[in-house]
Amino acid sequence: MNIATGMNSLRRVKLRHLETFVEVARQKSVSRAAENLNLTQPAVTRTIRELEEICGKPLVEKDGRGIRISHYGEVFLRYAGSSLAAARGGINALAQLSLSDGPLVRLGALPTVSSTIVPVAVSHYLESGMHNRLSVVTGENRVLLDQLRVGELDLVMGRLPAPENMQGLIFEPLFRDKVVFAVKTDHPLADRAQIAVDALNAYPVLVPTRQSIIRPFVDRLFIEQGITVPLRAIETVSDSFGHAFVRQFDAIWIISRGVVSGEIASGEFTTLPFDTESTRGSVGLITRREVSLGPGAQMFAETLRHAAALAP
Numbered sequence: 001m002n003i004a005t006g007m008n009s010l011r012r013v014k015l016r017h018l019e020t021f022v023e024v025a026r027q028k029s030v031s032r033a034a035e036n037l038n039l040t041q042p043a044v045t046r047t048i049r050e051l052e053e054i055c056g057k058p059l060v061e062k063d064g065r066g067i068r069i070s071h072y073g074e075v076f077l078r079y080a081g082s083s084l085a086a087a088r089g090g091i092n093a094l095a096q097l098s099l100s101d102g103p104l105v106r107l108g109a110l111p112t113v114s115s116t117i118v119p120v121a122v123s124h125y126l127e128s129g130m131h132n133r134l135s136v137v138t139g140e141n142r143v144l145l146d147q148l149r150v151g152e153l154d155l156v157m158g159r160l161p162a163p164e165n166m167q168g169l170i171f172e173p174l175f176r177d178k179v180v181f182a183v184k185t186d187h188p189l190a191d192r193a194q195i196a197v198d199a200l201n202a203y204p205v206l207v208p209t210r211q212s213i214i215r216p217f218v219d220r221l222f223i224e225q226g227i228t229v230p231l232r233a234i235e236t237v238s239d240s241f242g243h244a245f246v247r248q249f250d251a252i253w254i255i256s257r258g259v260v261s262g263e264i265a266s267g268e269f270t271t272l273p274f275d276t277e278s279t280r281g282s283v284g285l286i287t288r289r290e291v292s293l294g295p296g297a298q299m300f301a302e303t304l305r306h307a308a309a310l311a312p
Helices: 003-012 015-027 030-037 041-055 071-097 117-127 141-149 197-202 215-225 239-248 257-266 295-310
Strands: 060-063 066-069 105-109 134-138 155-159 169-177 179-184 205-207 233-235 252-256 269-271 281-288
Touching: 015 030, 015 041, 015 071, 030 041, 066 071, 105 141, 105 295, 117 134, 117 295, 141 155, 141 169, 141 281, 155 295, 169 295, 179 215, 179 239, 179 257, 205 239, 239 252, 239 257, 252 257, 257 269, 281 295
Parallel strands: 105 134, 105 155, 205 233, 205 252
Antiparallel strands: 060 066, 155 281, 169 281, 179 252, 179 269
């Protein structure tokens, strides 16, 4: 059977063919299969014959007064069973999505995406008519991954963790982000084309905490560019504190660009001319390896992918 013939045959296979064949194989009896399917025996026999004609192979053979599945049928059964199960699973998933109060969908989000990608995804999710309630929490990467592993979260969105922190987890990259030196637009250093590293010591500098996922990137950047830890460094991963502090004072915020992208786009914040390309890393979805997402969580994950694809 060539590819073209195979495709034509596939188009002729109906769900009733698979359902009837799988039930006959399970019961090893046309009569019992007909009873369970609420069909007549002639109808079951006719359906099996149609399927055999489509496949071009005998799937069922006589065995004394009964029947048995042929060798060809055994091969086909493995695929027919999984296809039927997948179709039933899809129908059940759609039914769950239409529930008036579906299971809670729990997302953990790093600051990188909690103010950019996630709000857009939540809006799209609500507009889709989904009934599953949402829970969105933010925090340090280590804490969120621990919550994911024990089942307190369904998925986490943020930077790619270190390999030793990925045990039992799967990472799906969606886009790449880098660290920037953000300041308000009227900061004394904002209009300079070049800045000496010692100039950082004159101002408060917000740096990621040692437990944060971007701190190793920042430490390597300091080494590469000969920057010592600023004298007035403040360790924080709080985006609310960071935004407020930079707005009110002549502070410098070393943070993932996604956290301040809105302020940069509006002109409220700007970035200092430090080369931070070496800090660029993957941002994406993290899920548990051995646990399948529920229908609601799957739908929300899809909205996150879509929002990430549209992000500037």
